[in-house]
Amino acid sequence: MVKAKKYVFEKQFVGLPKATDLKLVEEELPPLKDGEFLSEAVYLSVDPYMRAYAPRLTLGTTFIGSQVAKVTESKNPKFPVGKYIVGEFGWRTHTVSNGQPLLSGFPVAWLVPDLDGLPQSLPLGVLGMPGNTAYFGFLELCKPKAGETVAVSGAAGAVGSLVGQIAKIKGCKVIGIAGSDEKGKWLVDELKFDKFLNYKDTDFDKKLAAAAPNGIDCYFDNVGGELSTKILNKMNLFGRISVCGAISGYNDATAARASPVQPALVFKQLKMEGFIVHRWLDRWFEGIQQNKQWIKEGKLKYRETVTEGFDKMFDAFVDMLQGGNTGKAIVKV
Ligand SMILES: NC(=O)C1=CN([C@@H]2O[C@H](COP(=O)(O)OP(=O)(O)OC[C@H]3O[C@@H](n4cnc5c(N)ncnc54)[C@H](OP(=O)(O)O)[C@@H]3O)[C@@H](O)[C@H]2O)C=CC1
Numbered sequence: 001m002v003k004a005k006k007y008v009f010e011k012q013f014v015g016l017p018k019a020t021d022l023k024l025v026e027e028e029l030p031p032l033k034d035g036e037f038l039s040e041a042v043y044l045s046v047d048p049y050m051r052a053y054a055p056r057l058t059l060g061t062t063f064i065g066s067q068v069a070k071v072t073e074s075k076n077p078k079f080p081v082g083k084y085i086v087g088e089f090g091w092r093t094h095t096v097s098n099g100q101p102l103l104s105g106f107p108v109a110w111l112v113p114d115l116d117g118l119p120q121s122l123p124l125g126v127l128g129m130p131g132n133t134a135y136f137g138f139l140e141l142c143k144p145k146a147g148e149t150v151a152v153s154g155a156a157g158a159v160g161s162l163v164g165q166i167a168k169i170k171g172c173k174v175i176g177i178a179g180s181d182e183k184g185k186w187l188v189d190e191l192k193f194d195k196f197l198n199y200k201d202t203d204f205d206k207k208l209a210a211a212a213p214n215g216i217d218c219y220f221d222n223v224g225g226e227l228s229t230k231i232l233n234k235m236n237l238f239g240r241i242s243v244c245g246a247i248s249g250y251n252d253a254t255a256a257r258a259s260p261v262q263p264a265l266v267f268k269q270l271k272m273e274g275f276i277v278h279r280w281l282d283r284w285f286e287g288i289q290q291n292k293q294w295i296k297e298g299k300l301k302y303r304e305t306v307t308e309g310f311d312k313m314f315d316a317f318v319d320m321l322q323g324g325n326t327g328k329a330i331v332k333v
Pocket residue numbers: 047048049052129130133154155156157158159160177178179180183199222223243244245246247248249275276277278320321322323324325326327328329
C-alpha cells in the first residue's frame with residue numbers, strides 16, 4: 001500500500017496566506033485499476049496563480065498545482081513505468097491517475113518531451129507553462145518590432161525574465177522593473193536587459209522618465225496596480241499592453257486602488273488585452289520547442305529558486321509571493 005502526503009485547502013486565504021490555511025495530511029492510495037498509473041513527485045511548482053485562483057477553489061480539496069513526477073507503476077500504456085510526466089495533481093507526493101483530461105480540456109498529465117539533457121525541473125518553468133506564458137503572451141499580444149521599447153514588470157520572475165529576453169531576441173530595447181537591486185543586477189549583467197528600475201525606489205517616477213525618454217511601445221504587465229498605470233502614462237501612440245497578471249493586488253484583503261488608465265488608452269490609442277496562457281493549448285509544444293532552441297543557442301537563460309522538502313511547500317509559496325524568488329520558484333521533494 002502506498003501512502004501519499006497532500007496539502008488540503010482548509011481555510012480561504014485572507015491577505016497573505018497563513019500556514020494554518022492548508023493542512024498536510026496522509027492518505028493510503030488504492031491499488032491500480034486498468035487504465036491507471038501511479039507517479040511520485042520529484043519537483044513541484046509554486047505559482048502566483050495559486051493565490052489568484054484560491055477564491056474559486058473548494059475547501060477540503062487538495063490544493064492546486066503542477067509537478068514533475070516519475071511513473072512508478074502503470075496499467076496505462078500511454079504512461080509507462082520510468083517515464084517523467086508533468087501532472088496537474090496539486091500539492092501531493094504520490095498520485096493515482098487515469099490520465100484523462102481535466103474538465104477544461106487541459107491534459108491532467110503529459111509526458112515530458114526530450115529535454116536534450118536539460119534539467120528535469122524545467123517543464124515547470126521555461127519549458128512549461130511560464131515559458132509559454134512569456135512566449136505566446138508577449139509575441140501574440142504585443143507584436144513587438146525591432147527597435148521598439150518594451151517594459152516588463154515582475155521582470156526577475158519566472159515569466160518576466162523570459163519576456164525581457166525574448167524582446168531582446170526580437171531586437172527591442174528592454175526596461176525591466178522588479179523589487180530589488182540584486183535582481184536588477186542579474187537582469188542587466190546576465191540577461192542583457194538595457195535598463196532596470198526598482199519599483200520600491202522613492203524616486204521611481206523620475207527614473208522611469210529618464211529610462212524611457214522616447215516612450216514605451218509595448219508593456220508586459222505582470223503586476224497591475226498603480227505601477228502599471230504609471231507605465232501606461234508613458235506609452236507611445238498605438239502602444240500594446242499584454243495583461244498577464246496583477247500580483248500587486250493578490251494578497252490585498254481590501255479592494256486595491258489605482259489611478260484610471262482610460263485617459264492613456266484613449267489619447268494614446270492603446271491596445272490592452274488580457275489572456276490566459278491556455279488559449280494557446282493547441283500550440284503548447286511549439287512554445288516549448290522554441291524556448292528549448294533558444295536555450296541551446298545561448299539566447300535564453302533561466303534561473304530557478306529551489307526549496308528542498310515537500311514539507312516546505314507553504315514556505316516556498318509565501319516566499320515567492322513576497323519576492324523571495326529569482327526566476328522560477330520550485331520545490332524539490
Ligand atoms: N495570464 C496567464 O496565463 C498567466 C499569468 N501569470 C501571472 O504572471 C505574473 C508572474 O508570474 P510568475 O512569473 O510565475 O511569478 P514570479 O516568478 O514573477 O513571482 C512573483 C513575483 O511577483 C513580485 N511581486 C510580489 N508582490 C509584488 C508587488 N506588490 N508589486 C510588484 N511585484 C510584486 C515578486 O518580485 P519582486 O521582487 O520584483 O517584487 C515575486 O518574485 C503573476 O501575476 C501571475 O499571476 C503567470 C502565468 C500564467
